[in-house]
Amino acid sequence: MPPNHNQRRAESAMVDRDTDTVGQGALIEFAAVAEWIEAATSRLAKIALLSQYFAQLQDDPLYYAVHYFAGQGFPQRERRLAPIGELTLVTALSGLSGIEPAKLNAHLKRLGDLAEVAALVLVRQSEPILTLEDVAIGLEQLAKTQGRRKLSWVIRLLEPATSVEAKYLTRLLPSGKRIGRSANVTVWIGGRRGSSSTNDLDDASLKEMVEQAEKIARLSPVDREYMPTLGRQEYKPTPGYVAATADLALETRAKAIADIISECEKNRVIGAGFHSARAQAGASATKNGNFEFERSTNVSLSMTARTPDGTSSGYFLRSHYDIARLDTKRIASEAIRKAREGVNARTVEPGQYTVVLEPQAVADLVGNLGFMFNARSAEEGRSVLSAPGGKTRLGEKMFDEKINIYSDPWHPELPGSQSAQGGIPAQKMYLVRNGVVENLIYNRFWAKQKERQPTPGPVNTILESSSRPATLEEMIRSTERGILVSRFWYIRSTDPRTASSTGLTRDGVWLIEKGKIAYPIGNLRFNQSMTQMLGPENVEMIGTPERVGSSEGGGAGASLLPALKIKVFNFTSRSEAV
Structure with a gap:
């Protein structure tokens, strides 16, 4: 069982510690072992x-050390956290070091790790006095404390720490931000390919990565599809x-979540979800002189x-590259509304129905449709775009004449990468225009x-209407009898040659009768060809595209997709799941 600490010990332990009483469980020993482990190159080492370190510890120090090496301030079963915003950590480091926050943030961007910044700026000449128990006391108080008082406890923890202790203390104080850096290399030796990667970017680790790639290349068979690396290319950013998305503070997200929790309580529903922000940057270079760098949020x-x-x-679910464009209130209100309006669901028989698909449902079904137009698969007879005799359906009117599908790297609502497959500079291109297949995708080898x-x-992927x-209200009003679908899930491909998939409705399905929502219904399983769904005369109405990603992707990617009214959609069985 975890040790108990009273408030008196919490108030005094880190200010009155005698250096002779540190003994077993000194934080400096933990930090030293962590440094050795970080430097070790093999798992066995x-x-x-x-x-060896654990064998020297007993009772409480061993208990603490095990959890701290697992990156846990508390056992998982306790479900406790001591969340500290990045701003709080930077403020504490600034106060202790005398260095301005702007300069600390510059260090953070250079080093990629706030713990490394702490080790850089908190240089102590005094003897180490902190123990693992001190850390436990501090984390316990942080878990109980709210608001500005957290800052005083962070300072109390870090103030007596040596440089290396500060590094690992900072890693135990979750700021809600994780920064990762990695490198990878691909080498070709006589048409043989070898690749390796590492997240240790010191000279020795990078050298080892290259040597590993070379070793793999020498052992690999000749790649019959080898292509020389690209020479210099011109990329349009x-x-x-x-920047506001990249620098989004934990406190900002916490405020939005607090408002959502309040709305859930007011509407007597249980809410759960994920609020995540990501910034990434990447660069690539080739032996033949190409270089590319880009970043995204x-x-x-x-x-x-x-x-x-x-x-x-x-x-x-919604996402954006600009935090100012993410409407968290709308997301919460829509989820709550659907839950409240879905009570007392009735059962309907499966079969062919007219459906109105909200943008989320469209994203779940066809969010990656733009990547289906692979020329090689079509020409080898493995695709819905294949035609007899090794031909393709390029130039055919496979889709409803209102359908346009294209890719635009510079669309203001949905910026894509500046480089396409194989590092080729991206361009705006139509895959389907007015229902006609206009382009197939050829990689460099094919x-x-x-x-x-x-x-x-x-x-x-952007899907727009020609009309x-x-x-959504017009689609519902024009429907004599049909089904309104919020989203799909557990979608799996069943036959790439017909672009067929199966899956289930989820989180909101309603029957439409005589142009109005009649009542909620239970979930249904579908089996449907996506090209037939979007085929000629089957798409009755198309909405305005929205930025939306598939629910199984959790917001990591997005497309611009509209609501759709589909004349015939195949439901094959009922599902008991909510």
Whole structure:
């Protein structure tokens, strides 16, 4: 069982510690072992170091050390956290070091790890006095404390710490931000390929990575599809990076989540979800002189609301590269509304129905449709775009005439990557225009085989109508009898040659009768060809595209997709799941 600490010990332990009483469980020993483990290059060496260290500890110090090496301030079963915003940590480091926050943030961008910044700026000449028990006391108080008082406890923990102690203390104080750096290399030796990667970027680790790739290449068979690396290319940057998203503080997200929790309580539903923000940057270089660098941001919120009796649920997800464009209030209100309006669901028989698909449902089904247009698969007879005799359906009207599908790297709502497959500079390109298949995607190898130019794309998927967009309300009003679907899940491909998939509705399904929502219904399983769904005369109405990602992707990616009214959609069985 975890040790208990009273308030008196919490107030005094880290200010009155006698250096002679540190003994077993000194934080400096923990930090030293952590440094050795970080420097060790083999898994066995790391295990040996841990085993030797743990063997020296007993009782409480061993209990603490095990959890701290697992990156846990508390046992997982306790479900306790001591969350510290990055701003709080930077403020504490600034106060203790006398260095301005702006300079600390510059160090953070250079080093990529706030713990490394702490080790750099907190240089102590005094003897180490902290113990693992001191850390436990501090974390316990942080878990209980709210608001500005957290800062005083962070300072109390870090003030007596040596440089290396400060490094590992900072890693135990979760700021909500994780920074990772990695490198990878691919080498070719006589047409043989070898790749290796590492997240240790010191000179020795990078050298070892290259040597490992070379070793793999020498052992590999000749790659019959080898292509020389690209020479210099010209890339046009895309506008997918916003500093405010990259620097989003934990406190900002916490405020949005607190408002959502309040709305859930007010509406008597149970809410759960994920609010995540990501910034990434990457660079690549080739032996033949090409170099590329780009960065991007993404912030998303997904939320599920469920009634207390568990009989109804609602879901909503949106993401954006600009935090200012993420409407967290709308996401919460839509999820809550769907849960409240889905109670007392009735049963309907499966079969063919007219459906109105909200943008989320469309994203779940066809969010990656733009990446289906692979020329090689089509020409080898493995695709829905294949035609008899090794031909393809390029130029055919496979889709409804209102359908346009294209990729645009510089779309202001959905910036894509500046480089397409194989590092080829991206371009705006249509895959389907007015229902007609206009382009197939050739990679460099297959283009050479077919004596064609490689295709620069796609890097995102945008589906638009050739006619006036319709609203969701107009789609419902025009439906005599049909089904409104919020989202799909557990979607799996069943036959790539017909672009067929199966899956289930979830988190909000309603029957439409005589142009109005009649009542909620239970979930249904579907089996449907996506090209037949979007085929000629089957798409009755198309809405205005929205930025939306698949629910199984959790907001990591997005497309621009509209609501759709589909004339015939195949439901094959009922599902008991909520």
